[in-house]
Amino acid sequence: MSQSDVAEYNARRAAFINDDRALRPDYANAAGRSAVEIAADRVIREIRAFEASSIWDGEHQNIQHPFPGMEFLTGGDVIIQTRLFKILTKMPKGALLHAHLEASVNAQVLLRLALQQPAIHVRAAKPINAFTVASTLPEFKALPKDDFSDGAGLTEPSYVANDWVSIRKARGTFDQALGGPLGFDKWVTGALTINPNEAYRTHNTVPKIWKKFQETFATSTPLVFFAPIWADYIREFLITSIDDGISYIEARVGFLFKYMYGPDGQENVPHREWLIAFDKVVNDIKDDLKKQGREDEFVGARIIYCTVRFISPEELEWYTEDCLTLKQEFPHIIAGFDLVGSEDDLRPLVDYIGSLLRFQARQKELGLDIPFMFHAGETLGDGTKADDNLYDALLLGTKRIGHGFSLMKHPKLVQICREKGILIEVCPISNEILRLTSSMPMHPLPSLINHGIPVALCSDDSAVFGNMGLSFDFFQVLVASEVTGLIQLGEMARDSIRYSTLDEEAKGRTMGLWERRWDRFVEEIGTGM
Numbered sequence: 377m378s379q380s381d382v383a384e385y386n387a388r389r390a391a392f393i394n395d396d397r398a399l400r401p402d403y404a405n406a407a408g409r410s411a412v413e414i415a416a417d418r419v420i421r422e423i424r425a426f427e428a429s430s431i432w433d434g435e436h437q438n439i440q441h442p443f444p445g446m447e448f449l450t451g452g453d454v455i456i457q458t459r460l461f462k463i464l465t466k467m468p469k470g471a472l473l474h475a476h477l478e479a480s481v482n483a484q485v486l487l488r489l490a491l492q493q494p495a496i497h498v499r500a501a502k503p504i505n506a507f508t509v510a511s512t513l514p515e516f517k518a519l520p521k522d523d524f525s526d527g528a529g530l531t532e533p534s535y536v537a538n539d540w541v542s543i544r545k546a547r548g549t550f551d552q553a554l555g556g557p558l559g560f561d562k563w564v565t566g567a568l569t570i571n572p573n574e575a576y577r578t579h580n581t582v583p584k585i586w587k588k589f590q591e592t593f594a595t596s597t598p599l600v601f602f603a604p605i606w607a608d609y610i611r612e613f614l615i616t617s618i619d620d621g622i623s624y625i626e627a628r629v630g631f632l633f634k635y636m637y638g639p640d641g642q643e644n645v646p647h648r649e650w651l652i653a654f655d656k657v658v659n660d661i662k663d664d665l666k667k668q669g670r671e672d673e674f675v676g677a678r679i680i681y682c683t684v685r686f687i688s689p690e691e692l693e694w695y696t697e698d699c700l701t702l703k704q705e706f707p708h709i710i711a712g713f714d715l716v717g718s719e720d721d722l723r724p725l726v727d728y729i730g731s732l733l734r735f736q737a738r739q740k741e742l743g744l745d746i747p748f749m750f751h752a753g754e755t756l757g758d759g760t761k762a763d764d765n766l767y768d769a770l771l772l773g774t775k776r777i778g779h780g781f782s783l784m785k786h787p788k789l790v791q792i793c794r795e796k797g798i799l800i801e802v803c804p805i806s807n808e809i810l811r812l813t814s815s816m817p818m819h820p821l822p823s824l825i826n827h828g829i830p831v832a833l834c835s836d837d838s839a840v841f842g843n844m845g846l847s848f849d850f851f852q853v854l855v856a857s858e859v860t861g862l863i864q865l866g867e868m869a870r871d872s873i874r875y876s877t878l879d880e881e882a883k884g885r886t887m888g889l890w891e892r893r894w895d896r897f898v899e900e901i902g903t904g905m
């Protein structure tokens with residue numbers, strides 16, 4: 377073959393690759409790219425390549441076969457040693473669009489908040505000892521003052537199964553043989569989180585890990601939905617997020633229980649009070665940031681109203697009416713509506729069509745707009761009820777899709793999402809820990825990006841998975857593809873703002889603030905951050 381034949385082939389090859397990549401947001405928007413941004417992207421690629429061999433190919437204690445994008449619960453200790461991760465912690469992330477509020481605060485921190493509350497009590501279905509500690513869950517509850525109880529500790533010989541003990545007493549008396557108070561902390565935080573042994577060995581399938589996942593909510597719910605903890609909890613979540621470079625949040629909140637526990641230990645705090653507390657925390661944080669000259673870092677937080685897919689269609693009507701009432705009183709807080717829970721196990725969206733259509737008609741009647749933001753296709757299924765939820769989510773006009781893990785199996789739906797601009801809230805670490813993918817290189821995210829579908833990266837349940845903020849999710853995505861670079865991460869951050877429910881004015885302002893932070897960030901990378 378002549379040299380010109382090879383040169384001609386190579387030119388066709390380059391054009392071919394370019395055509396393929398042209399759909400990606402990082403290519404499609406190339407015109408507006410600054411030289412500084414392009415240089416920073418190159419620096420990040422160099423660091424990534426260097427660390428792929430210097431760190432990920434190296435030996436690590438207790439970590440067999442490390443690789444970039446490996447299982448998060450095993451690889452986390454390596455991730456935090458990388459320069460790439462340190463850089464990503466400083467990245468302005470844009471908006472966090474998919475996070476379950478009640479699973480968003482580090483387990484140790486939640487435990488600390490609970491220990492400050494004399495009303496919080498704990499019990500166990502069996503006395504706790506070396507044989508039962510691993511398989512018995514703590515159950516928490518806020519009690520009224522008259523019922524406060526300081527009887528035998530959970531590990532003491534006289535403990536009677538299912539007797540309530542104040543949390544402080546339970547911790548203080550926890551058997552030294554089980555680690556004493558620190559052993560208590562370990563027991564509780566173990567019940568609030570998923571550990572690598574569970575995710576990758578004992579519960580290494582979607583149904584098995586969901587069982588453990590549900591248990592974490594059973595343990596945390598009585599603590600989080602206790603009014604004296606609620607406000608502090610929200611505050612912790614927002615501060616951690618802001619410190620990680622997140623400037624706006626649409627948090628999913630479960631309104632399944634009609635009341636949370638009040639300071640008097642009675643279940644008597646209605647939904648509107650939850651929102652009043654949420655609003656106050658958001659405003660307090662904004663005031664604090666302003667005093668520190670940091671007001672540009674945070675524009676606010678709103679709530680996506682959620683209930684769970686095990687309720688009946690009739691029960692759903694109570695929740696949709698409740699959501700309408702809350703939207704009327706707090707239009708600035710209610711951002712959307714969703715139904716949560718395991719799609720593989722629970723009712724499909726199609727079961728609720730009557731109630732959901734009625735909800736839309738009622739919004740019209742009342743002049744309200746509460747977009748659907750449905751979880752759909754969070755499954756390995758192909759043609760199962762969970763996979764079919766994608767059809768209903770789109771037919772119902774969902775504004776965004778939570779997870780959409782199975783979306784790529786549906787060419788028509790891919791086309792609709794691209795053409796109509798329906799963003800997929802992709803939760804990479806959640807999908808891996810909940811066993812939809814064994815590691816990031818197997819995740820469909822690059823397919824979504826390559827097909828030009830808008831995507832925002834999200835943390836989902838950071839308290840359970842340990843992926844606080846968004847830096848870990850951005851990291852996993854960045855190291856698992858040769859094509860995806862810093863510029864694409866920036867595009868996902870832009871999309872998170874673009875597809876938020878902020879009104880046009882607020883969106884423009886938020887985007888402007890983000891672009892300024894992004895300019896500073898890419899400049900710092902270029903000058904060797």
Ligand SMILES: O=c1[nH]cnc2c1ncn2[C@@H]1O[C@H](CO)[C@@H](O)[C@H]1O
Pocket residue numbers: 476477478590593628629630682684716717718719751754806836837
């Ligand atoms: O990734 C998820 N998919 C579906 N449901 C979820 C996910 N993460 C949390 N929840 C559900 O949300 C409720 C707490 O708000 C819990 O019921 C939990 O099962």
